[in-house]
Amino acid sequence: MMTSIEELNSWLKTLKMELVNSCMKSLWPRTKETNTPVTFRLIRATNMTVSALRFMKTFRAGLLEPEVFHLNPAKSDTALFKNIIRFVPSSLSWYGAYMVNAYPLDMSQYYRLFNSTRIPKAVRDELLTEDSGKHLLVMRNGHFYTFDVIDRDGRITKASEIQAHFKYILSDLRPPPDFSLGYLTSENRDTWTVLRQRLLEAGNTQVLNKIDSAVFCICLDDITIKDHFQLSHNMLHGNGLNRWYDKSFSIILTKDGSAAVNFEHSWGDGVAVLRLLNEVFRDTIQRPAISPTMLPAAVDSFQTVQKLEFKLDDVLKSGIESAKAQFNASVSTLSIDALEFKKGGKEFLKKQNLSPDAVAQLSFQMGFLRQYGKTVATYESCSTAAFKHGRTETIRPATIYTKKCCEAFVKDPSTHSISDLQTMLGECSKYHGQLTREAAMAQGFDRHLFALCYLSKSKGMSLPELFQDPSYIQINHNILSTSTLSSPAVHLGGFAPVVPDGFGVGYGVHDHWIGYNVSSYPARDVKEFLKCVHKSLDDIFDVLEGRPISS
Known part of the structure; x- marks a missing residue:
């Protein structure tokens, strides 16, 4: 059985390797016609739904070009x-x-994007993909609704009809249910397995099948985003009431039109989801399904939209209450903070012949050393989708080069010339580039060792000494778990730490600035860490511009 923090990680770290939530920028400016929260959210929900369905149909027709x-x-x-x-x-x-x-790049993961769900099972979960499903799952205020978005001929339902159905759901003012099933998908997987079986036995097979086979999920949240703290917390985990974390992905839309994707990680990695994000972003700009002046179709949504109802006994109600309590206790310990470094970004660093990713990773090493006086195991994800069925390999950014460079910058910068410091930065960048190429070409060691360890356990063998060695255990306790995300469609992305005493570091190096979205549990101080990262970036950019490091 997992501890509460480990169980929280089983779904909060869902995107440890790529992205958990990607907050999409506004797809069009507000106008007089759309300058109300309900109207803006309604238009955006419709356009994003239609664009996602267009993407799905293009992929299934074999017409989607590979990355x-x-x-x-x-x-x-x-x-x-x-x-x-x-x-x-x-x-x-x-x-x-x-x-x-x-x-x-391999596209086999794309198959799991739509009509897919993670089903809790004893020992290990199963992935279900039921591509005959033609309906959308919509969650609002803890209630579940479905309606068809693909017609009998395989065509996308008219956008004005989808708009009408969203409007109908948004007009439903009933309060949240006393027992919201969404909390169960945040539970310990073994506990959820038992409770799901009880749900089936209680007569909920049909409604669960509706949820599982839905094309994807849209979560309509009745909140207005005030700042990046609220944005990150809401898109990463929300209040648990209005989520079904087992779906392959969910599009989240708040009252003010802020949008994000939260996805379950077991079926795939960020390559597929980022492609979906980019295509939806581009499509809603270039050919939106509806305009601000278009009215919903005159259809009977009362007959078309199905509200899912559940049969709950006392055991199930108690299980939901317990899951809710654990959820609230777990997320209350999670802190998230963000940083935007505006002195330069990708363009400047490339002119210095430095890898932008290497510099961002170096800022984490330097920041942690400044805060805690040591270096620690660090994880950076790298896609291996260049291979058939490729998933990821690990880049290990903490190296002898970063250690030397960090100590020179943090401990005794006055004893090194600016030229020496610049040389060290170049060495870090060169070696990081080598590690990245090796990982992308499946020349890393992490996945190979993991597979050997898994096979030895699955065959009932005694665990080889290598996997009991303190060094192996330490290198897999990743205090700094990092993942980059840079796209015009994404404002920020983030995820939870993968260990209780770690940081979850989401970052993106843009043309003229560098963004960070970092999380931690109480064992670490995320605000102080970001201050140290900012100071590290100041020092790096000062040196690159020929200035001495300020005290």
């Missing part, structure tokens, strides 16, 4: 190469891309 990983973008990420490869037969095009170190 490409370029090891040598100067040769392969060019209009000339793309025009040439377009005329090469599909059976040979992969080899042509391979010859210039361009790798189309």
